[in-house]
Amino acid sequence: MTDTASVSKPVRRRRIRPGDALLNVWGMLGLLFLFFPIVVIVVFSFNTGRTLQMFEGFGVDAYVSAMNNPAIVNAITVSLITAAGTAVVATLLGTFAGIALTRRPGWWAPGLLVLLGLVMVTPEIVSAISLLPWFVTLGVDWGFDAFNIGQVRLIIANSLFASAVVTFIVRARMTGMNEFLEEAAADLYAPPFRRFTDITLPLIRPAVISGALLAFTLSLDNTVVSSFVSVAGSTPWPVYIFASLKASLRPDIAAMSTLMLVLTLIVLAVAALILRRDPTGEGGGAAGLTSAMVGR
């Protein structure tokens, strides 16, 4: 059985069947399709013309003017602070929830899973229009001033989806682990906090770090919810782009978008490396990696 398989495989590979050739072409075309607009943005970021749509000449003028535009720099700063804050909140909430869901799933566990699923599938526009009146109610009508601060609103709004993603990543990692080490620590009279910091946390560290990085990039990209909850003065980068759509798009936007794309790719590469080094959890294997990276 194994002999025939090992003999027949190289033979099959050498002779490419028409069906396989067609699939190869289809796959390559699909990849080209997926990269097409991204390449367009990167190319047009080197456009020296006044508007983004008309390519006039090649140059890095757009990068220089983007860096010197206080509104753009401010938007990037707001986005980065929001992303960092979202990563912290989502990682804290998601890690504890992921641990609780695998270690002590009580009567509440199925309900919580359904809620997390709902948070993830609700269209962004519905989350956006429900958070706006709620923040106004809390901040203006009931006088909780914290909810009038743009940065606070943005972090809360972005952390909902992100914490659901972190929960599922941590839960996947915890499912592959048994509990004997934690029990051993308990038998040796380690208090709960020491048990958590010395045993549980090091074991799930890859999931926690990659979850935090994914939360960071998710928040960096969020447009719809952010554009509804943000207040004047704290406009995050995607909302700035969305607002300039109505006026006119300048090459500055493509330039800064290209830089942000590079940042996102670096963060994702780090997340992928951390997930790949993790040999035991669900993170092993390309399929598992995908599920974790998509966050679904």
Add this chain to the structure above:
Amino acid sequence: MTTLEGRAAPTPGTADVPAARRRLRAPKGLGALPISVWILLFFILPFGLVVWYSFGYKPGLYVTHANDVLSLDRYGQAASPAFFSIFVRTLKIAVTGTVICLAIAFPMAYWMAVKLAPKWRGIVLALILIPYWTNFLVRTIGWQISLSPEGFVSKTLQWAHLTDGPLHVLYTSAAVQLGVVYNYLPLMILPLYVALERLDPKLLEASRDLGGTVWSTFWHVTIPLSMPGVTAGMLLVFVPLMGDYITPTVLGGASGSMVGQMVAAQFQSAQNWALGSAMAVLLMLAIFGTSAVVGAALKVVGAIATAATSLKLPLKENA
């Protein structure tokens, strides 16, 4: 650390372990409390407020909502012919988009999971994840630049004499259709890939050993086993597509607008939160209603398919 974990599996002591379990229990069940409170405060209560507003009305020009008189009038108003026609267009774009995504994604996922050499799989997967993680809005703007009548695609087509005049695709529902297929394609490829990658090659070999042709193996083994991926992919594409707000705003113009924009407009320009809330509730009902109907239909189709194959298999054995 991880090697320790694998090694540490002694047979648990009879009396000690339950005691340890009891000691471990108390602090950890609390871990789910913060996220539950967070979801209650910033997901359930806000949506509850929207449902509450949907029974109210807009009392004056400068007031967004009032709830002193409750009625279902906003729902009647929301289901107006104007809303209904945009709703039908949205549904059409979403269903067409989901089907086209499936048609493009299935061969791609099959190619990646079955045909591609394992060393290339990771690279192609990364190439699909990069567009997925690139800013949604920025990718859509890439299409806006490409599709504009004075854009480079239009000029190239005219130069090659493939079109008579400038390209008139931007700000139509065709542009939105293209945009949504593009934007949601990775969400269809990834679950299909995961399902097809987990498919055991031994099953395909078994089917061939039993005399199945390439096509019968594909229909009776590959397709049924990829159904979880198909269902997941369709859900992941259809649900966000129905509520999409960015793609039609960037590419749609007046003739390609979708429900998400109508809801947004009630909260932004029109400042009629009561009507906007009713529209949002209707949108959610439509999304979950359609998903449930399609899910049930897929289940029925799946059951029929299984019944058909199980009827066929013993027949083949006899022949």
